[in-house]
Amino acid sequence: MGHHKETFITKYIFSLDHKMIAKQFLLTGMFMALVGMLMSAIFRVQLANPGESSILYNLLPSNWVNEAGGLNPDKYLALVTMHGTILVFWVLTAGLSGTFANFLIPLQIGARDMASGFMNMLSYWFFAIATVVLMSSIWVETGPASAGWTIYPPLSALPQAIPGSGTGMTLWLIAITLFVVGSLLGGLNYIVTVLNLRTKGMSMKRLPLTVWALLITAILGVLSFPVLLSCGLLLIFDRSFGTSFYLSDIVINGEILHNVGGSPILFQHLFWFLGHPEVYIILLPALGIVSEVISVNSRKPIFGYKAMVGALLGIAFLSFIVWGHHMFMTGMNPFLGSVFTFTTLLIAIPSAIKVFNYLATLWRGNIRFTPAMLFAIAAVSTFITGGLTGLILGDSALDINVHDTYFVVGHFHIVMGLSAIYGMLAGVYHWFPKMYGKMMNKNLGYIHFWTTFICAYGVFFPMHFLGLAGLPRRYYSNTAFPMFDGLSDINDIITFFALAGAIFQVIFIFNFIYSIFKGTKTTKNPWGSNTLEWDTPIERIHGNWPGELPTVHRWAYDYSNPNSDEDFIPQTVPLKEGEEEH
Amino acid sequence: MTSILVAIVTLLVVAAMVQIVRVSELLAELKKEDVNEVTESDNKTQSILYLVIGFGFLVFVVWQMIAWNDLLLPEAASIHGAKIDALMQFTMTLILVVFFITTPMLFIFSYLYRGKKSNNAYFFAHNNKLELIWTIIPTIVLTGVIIYGLKTWNETMNMDLSSAKYIEIHSKQFGWTARYSGEDNKLGKSDFRLIDATNALGVDMTDNNSLDDKITREVHLVVDKPVLLQFRSQDIIHSAFLPHFRVQMNCVPGLITQFGFTPTKTTAQMKQEEGEDFEYILLCNKICGSAHYNMQMKFIVETQAEYDAWIAQQKTLGQKLLTQR
Numbered sequence: 001m002g003h004h005k006e007t008f009i010t011k012y013i014f015s016l017d018h019k020m021i022a023k024q025f026l027l028t029g030m031f032m033a034l035v036g037m038l039m040s041a042i043f044r045v046q047l048a049n050p051g052e053s054s055i056l057y058n059l060l061p062s063n064w065v066n067e068a069g070g071l072n073p074d075k076y077l078a079l080v081t082m083h084g085t086i087l088v089f090w091v092l093t094a095g096l097s098g099t100f101a102n103f104l105i106p107l108q109i110g111a112r113d114m115a116s117g118f119m120n121m122l123s124y125w126f127f128a129i130a131t132v133v134l135m136s137s138i139w140v141e142t143g144p145a146s147a148g149w150t151i152y153p154p155l156s157a158l159p160q161a162i163p164g165s166g167t168g169m170t171l172w173l174i175a176i177t178l179f180v181v182g183s184l185l186g187g188l189n190y191i192v193t194v195l196n197l198r199t200k201g202m203s204m205k206r207l208p209l210t211v212w213a214l215l216i217t218a219i220l221g222v223l224s225f226p227v228l229l230s231c232g233l234l235l236i237f238d239r240s241f242g243t244s245f246y247l248s249d250i251v252i253n254g255e256i257l258h259n260v261g262g263s264p265i266l267f268q269h270l271f272w273f274l275g276h277p278e279v280y281i282i283l284l285p286a287l288g289i290v291s292e293v294i295s296v297n298s299r300k301p302i303f304g305y306k307a308m309v310g311a312l313l314g315i316a317f318l319s320f321i322v323w324g325h326h327m328f329m330t331g332m333n334p335f336l337g338s339v340f341t342f343t344t345l346l347i348a349i350p351s352a353i354k355v356f357n358y359l360a361t362l363w364r365g366n367i368r369f370t371p372a373m374l375f376a377i378a379a380v381s382t383f384i385t386g387g388l389t390g391l392i393l394g395d396s397a398l399d400i401n402v403h404d405t406y407f408v409v410g411h412f413h414i415v416m417g418l419s420a421i422y423g424m425l426a427g428v429y430h431w432f433p434k435m436y437g438k439m440m441n442k443n444l445g446y447i448h449f450w451t452t453f454i455c456a457y458g459v460f461f462p463m464h465f466l467g468l469a470g471l472p473r474r475y476y477s478n479t480a481f482p483m484f485d486g487l488s489d490i491n492d493i494i495t496f497f498a499l500a501g502a503i504f505q506v507i508f509i510f511n512f513i514y515s516i517f518k519g520t521k522t523t524k525n526p527w528g529s530n531t532l533e534w535d536t537p538i539e540r541i542h543g544n545w546p547g548e549l550p551t552v553h554r555w556a557y558d559y560s561n562p563n564s565d566e567d568f569i570p571q572t573v574p575l576k577e578g579e580e581e582h
Numbered sequence: 583m584t585s586i587l588v589a590i591v592t593l594l595v596v597a598a599m600v601q602i603v604r605v606s607e608l609l610a611e612l613k614k615e616d617v618n619e620v621t622e623s624d625n626k627t628q629s630i631l632y633l634v635i636g637f638g639f640l641v642f643v644v645w646q647m648i649a650w651n652d653l654l655l656p657e658a659a660s661i662h663g664a665k666i667d668a669l670m671q672f673t674m675t676l677i678l679v680v681f682f683i684t685t686p687m688l689f690i691f692s693y694l695y696r697g698k699k700s701n702n703a704y705f706f707a708h709n710n711k712l713e714l715i716w717t718i719i720p721t722i723v724l725t726g727v728i729i730y731g732l733k734t735w736n737e738t739m740n741m742d743l744s745s746a747k748y749i750e751i752h753s754k755q756f757g758w759t760a761r762y763s764g765e766d767n768k769l770g771k772s773d774f775r776l777i778d779a780t781n782a783l784g785v786d787m788t789d790n791n792s793l794d795d796k797i798t799r800e801v802h803l804v805v806d807k808p809v810l811l812q813f814r815s816q817d818i819i820h821s822a823f824l825p826h827f828r829v830q831m832n833c834v835p836g837l838i839t840q841f842g843f844t845p846t847k848t849t850a851q852m853k854q855e856e857g858e859d860f861e862y863i864l865l866c867n868k869i870c871g872s873a874h875y876n877m878q879m880k881f882i883v884e885t886q887a888e889y890d891a892w893i894a895q896q897k898t899l900g901q902k903l904l905t906q907r
Contacts, residue, residue: 055584074872148869154835155818155870161755162871248836249774251784252755252817256775264819264834298695299703304713329821330832331813331839334739338732345728352720353713355684360712362691364704368620369628369696377632377692384684388677391727397666397734398673401655401828404821404867439618443606444599446624450631457639465650470825472867475875482859486653510599520607520618560703567703582707 016117022103029095036086048495050477073476077146084149092282101214107533110199115192126182137171145172153246190218201552208556213288224277231270272323280319286423297373298365301557311350337396344394371445375426386415407467438519444511455501629696636689659847662738663828743842746808753820753833758879764794793900800880810842821868
């Protein structure tokens with residue numbers, strides 16, 4: 001390690017240190033999470049009081065609101081689109097993987113930094129520029145992308161179809177291109193680092209589950225994001241250079257377009273070839289964090305370590321051969337539908353194994369309820385609740401009537417949204433002492449957890465019933481259909497919980513900022529943890545370990561091992577004579 | 583004015599939180615504890631909260647199932663729909679059983695095994711027998727679900743349509759139009775290049791099959807007679823969704839998609855069961871632009887005699903062509 005002097009710019013802005021880059025990802029992700037959440041608060045207000053004005057609309061550009069003060073229908077779709085894009089890519093991909101892969105991989109494998117610090121810095125800055133481009137699209141005259149976060153053409157290809165498909169969509173595509181470049185630079189780095197820079201004794205069999213999950217996530221990303229990139233490039237060609245990859249037989253606004261021979265369904269195949277692994281790019285890091293937090297705070301080894309790794313690999317493999325379940329209703333060959341139903345429902349097996357292993361880890365534990373632990377248990381709860389409804393959506397015959405309804409919205413917000421957000425929050429509470437050398441306030445953490453837990457289920461569980469009543473998603477309002485008149489109470493309940501849940505996040509933001517500056521000092525290993533990151537000094541140093549790198553002698557989960565008087569044995573402690581490794 | 587109020591409220595909230603933190607820090611100092619150290623009493627409080635709020639959530643779930651049961655879609659009004667409903671019932675029962683076993687387990691374990699200084703966790707790293715059991719049982723159950731699901735899917739998709747009436751459902755931003763085939767049950771050709779103000783569906787009038795086609799703004803079906811809907815779109819992907827029949831299919835520009843089914847209940851019957859306001863409705867279920875939320879067409883299921891009387895009143899395209907000339 002060179003001991004050159006760090007300036008403000010090299011330390012905080014163009015930093016090469018993985019820990020600082022992780023914080024940059026975290027803060028950007030948190031900022032984007034607030035933006036995305038605010039957008040959802042705004043469109044939930046519209047759904048509870050369709051067409052009426054609201055004080056919240058003052059936050060929007062003025063041409064989004066009509067003369068009566070109500071939200072314009074196409075801008076409702078803009079909000080939904082941006083909310084989805086921000087949460088899926090900016091918060092739960094970059095914010096989650098970017099933060100924890102950067103922070104935990106070198107620390108937990110005993111490396112001084114990522115394989116390439118420079119690539120790692122580039123990865124963040126591509127992401128940062130992508131963020132600026134995406135955010136700037138909000139203030140474009142015709143509004144940001146409005147075709148849903150899945151940007152299906154022809155809607156996303158034709159500015160005549162919806163105003164957001166003009167400049168806003170162009171900016172969306174540029175932002176996503178930059179985003180993919182950033183995430184590939186990061187992902188390759190994560191893979192190389194895990195495979196090559198493990199310290200002495202850190203065999204793959206001794207890796208903490210967090211690192212396993214982050215490694216597999218990075219592999220998924222590297223294999224699937226290039227497909228999204230090419231999918232987007234073809235769309236750029238269709239939009240700007242007159243090609244017909246996705247367009248055919250179109251008459252719009254009385255104009256007969258020249259495009260023939262393209263297929264909008266091709267886009268969906270390419271998109272979901274990324275899109276479904278993407279679901280697990282979001283979920284797996286959260287499950288990795290949950291495994292670690294549950295094990296540490298139950299003071300027990302994670303149950304079935306090998307099965308947990310196997311389940312991660314199984315889920316990752318299956319995630320590449322199930323994309324068609326998003327397309328059962330596109331008119332694709334029913335036989336293909338059967339194949340995708342089969343592969344999709346298989347994912348329930350590794351998922352069930354994970355749930356049972358979490359339960360077995362809690363069983364006869366000595367559970368310490370840190371805020372992180374509360375969030376980790378809640379993530380298991382949402383993984384169960386949301387995972388089970390997947391059995392309905394993955395079954396092509398049942399999907400006929402719930403496809404694209406609020407049932408889907410409820411399902412994926414619980415299983416992917418909440419589980420991942422809970423995993424991310426668990427990670428922040430758990431590793432905050434390592435990141436900032438301070439403790440987050442425990443009591444505010446408790447209040448934050450319980451309000452969030454109640455509000456989140458209050459928002460998303462009722463959505464299943466809207467879906468079973470036949471209500472389609474992405475409707476500006478459901479007043480045009482008398483058959484949905486009875487649903488306004490449910491919509492009011494959802495909006496109430498959504499607004500309350502959004503407000504309660506202030507507690508977290510406050511706790512986060514307050515604790516950075518005024519939090520109580522942490523000890524070196526506040527949670528009594530085995531993994532290597534707690535072997536490093538409290539102060540941040542570039543290179544992680546002041547002296548030699550540690551040597552690893554055992555797996556990461558020797559909690560309450562009868563061979564020891566303490567209820568944990570760090571990975572650096574050699575095996576006792578005659579002790580067998582697990 | 584409001585922004586000043588918001589600013590004041592925000593300041594007050596932040597001040598309140600600072601006070602909460604300060605007070606808890608002072609209290610901990612008095613008790614000679616680290617404020618952020620999780621104590622045994624924290625474990626007790628939080629585990630009880632998990633039990634109480636967790637079960638509160640389960641009660642909330644049950645309450646929703648009871649209170650909102652009437653809001654859900656009525657029983658399917660088609661032959662394949664009844665099979666889908668049966669599969670749904672089977673899957674839903676299975677899901678609820680698993681849900682009401684595993685979720686309480688999570689909350690109960692959290693409570694039972696809350697940390698105590700006097701306790702030691704049980705070192706239990708793996709158990710092949712247990713793991714085998716909970717791999718094999720889900721596998722067996724899923725095999726059943728998959729087989730049942732695929733059977734229903736195949737029956738739905740491979741219905742005998744030899745006697746089905748052909749009706750085209752044409753979609754565009756933001757409306758639906760239907761085209762009935764004539765007595766020959768053959769729809770005339772169409773081409774998007776022919777679409778203009780007088781020929782909204784782009785029907786090729788040089789094709790003899792077109793002359794007896796009829797264009798309508800609502801769809802009438804005969805009860806217990808199979809029908810094959812063929813979907814087209816002239817601009818964006820739309821999705822034809824008929825929730826009461828358990829029918830959904832995307833309408834894709836450049837492709838013709840289809841869905842065949844047999845309605846089993848007349849609109850009049852449904853009005854008796856569900857109330858006078860009941861109508862079968864075709865909705866758009868794929869985001870398609872500003873007025874996506876209001877793209878609908880009425881479907882009416884009636885007896886053969888009623889249908890015959892209605893269809894006889896509709897003019898064929900050939901007749902319309904004559905009057906135009």
